[in-house]
Amino acid sequence: MASNKLIMSETLLQTINLTKSFASRRGFFGGNKIENIAVDRVSLSLQKSETLGLVGESGCGKSTLGLTIMRLYTPDDGRIFFDGREITNLDERQLKSIRKQMQMVFQDPFAALDSRLTIEQILTEPLEIHNIGTRSERRKTAADLLERVGLSAEDLRRFPSEFSGGQQQRIGIARALALKPKLLICDEPVSSLDVSVQAQILNLLRDLQDEFGLSYLFISHNIAITAFMSSRIGVMYLGRLVEIGVSKQITTAPRHPYTQALLSAIPEPDPARREIEIGVKGETDEITERPTGCVFRFRCPLAQEICAAEEPQLRVISENQEAACHFAG
Numbered sequence: 001m002a003s004n005k006l007i008m009s010e011t012l013l014q015t016i017n018l019t020k021s022f023a024s025r026r027g028f029f030g031g032n033k034i035e036n037i038a039v040d041r042v043s044l045s046l047q048k049s050e051t052l053g054l055v056g057e058s059g060c061g062k063s064t065l066g067l068t069i070m071r072l073y074t075p076d077d078g079r080i081f082f083d084g085r086e087i088t089n090l091d092e093r094q095l096k097s098i099r100k101q102m103q104m105v106f107q108d109p110f111a112a113l114d115s116r117l118t119i120e121q122i123l124t125e126p127l128e129i130h131n132i133g134t135r136s137e138r139r140k141t142a143a144d145l146l147e148r149v150g151l152s153a154e155d156l157r158r159f160p161s162e163f164s165g166g167q168q169q170r171i172g173i174a175r176a177l178a179l180k181p182k183l184l185i186c187d188e189p190v191s192s193l194d195v196s197v198q199a200q201i202l203n204l205l206r207d208l209q210d211e212f213g214l215s216y217l218f219i220s221h222n223i224a225i226t227a228f229m230s231s232r233i234g235v236m237y238l239g240r241l242v243e244i245g246v247s248k249q250i251t252t253a254p255r256h257p258y259t260q261a262l263l264s265a266i267p268e269p270d271p272a273r274r275e276i277e278i279g280v281k282g283e284t285d286e287i288t289e290r291p292t293g294c295v296f297r298f299r300c301p302l303a304q305e306i307c308a309a310e311e312p313q314l315r316v317i318s319e320n321q322e323a324a325c326h327f328a329g
Helices: 062-069 092-099 119-129 135-148 153-157 165-177 195-212 223-229 247-252 257-264 305-309
Strands: 011-026 032-047 051-055 077-082 102-105 183-187 215-220 232-237 240-246 315-318 321-323
Touching (some): 011 062, 032 215, 051 223, 062 183, 062 215, 119 135, 119 165, 215 223, 223 232
Parallel strands (some): 102 183
Antiparallel strands (some): 011 032
16 A cells, blocks of 8 residues: 555565655746646555556656655655655765665667766776776676676777667666666656667566565656556556556456547457556647646546545555546445
8 A cells, every 4th residue: 555654574666755846937928837746645565576567648757756865856745755865865975885775777779878988987987986906806896797687898998879769778777787776767768769679678677676675666658668567557647647566456356437538549469358448538748737636537537526625645456556536446
């Protein structure tokens, strides 16, 4: 259950009511200041060696949540716990040791790699920053990492532009592993890759998780890929966590209308076999003001008066599954 209580035992990561907003201005010459809430009171937990998937449309706040957990954004409210320690208000000096244990794999591998550096420089840079090993030891570590992600030690002298997109992402993964982290936040790690390459990278991530006991926060707009990678899935809409549960239950018995809509959008070779079909009105970017009550009600085919009057909270619907919907049950 997405509780507001602090969870201990085998929990690696936990957020409690985490909130992040950005200020923008409307109209000519600045206009009125508008607060855009990107992450709205999100509470979740991630166990050691687990993959928790976060899924939702572009702009739902899932990437902002990942960056806030990494403390690359400062949260407006709420708390973040990592490996038994609260990191919500740590300064940059204190965060340095924490960030050794939390690394990111980004959506665009080429943009994430410094094109001016060789692969050796890219992979050894984190080790140099944290004063790990001698120069020769760092070079050996870089060579070992390249081979572990399916490349060759001979590639150390090459530059990022000399590799394909899939190979660049392998290099990005190798860099993320350099400091032996406990958690990888994978932010749309295969969305920019060809379909034929996506499966290779996903299988690599699963193999690395088994080998190193990694925990993943896997962020994607593709619920099918998320289900393949994750033991549990959290569904986000307009900054809110609207459903969370075991992947099989989320994909076969979704309880929130938005989750049902995401699943119904997956292409089905035989439409007659489709079990879930739900019509959603409009688009997220057509919503100009944050709804009162349920954030999904303007697009929901089930919306009634209670949806405008009362904000639904995450509640237990079935074993290992919660949904924030007045009509889920």
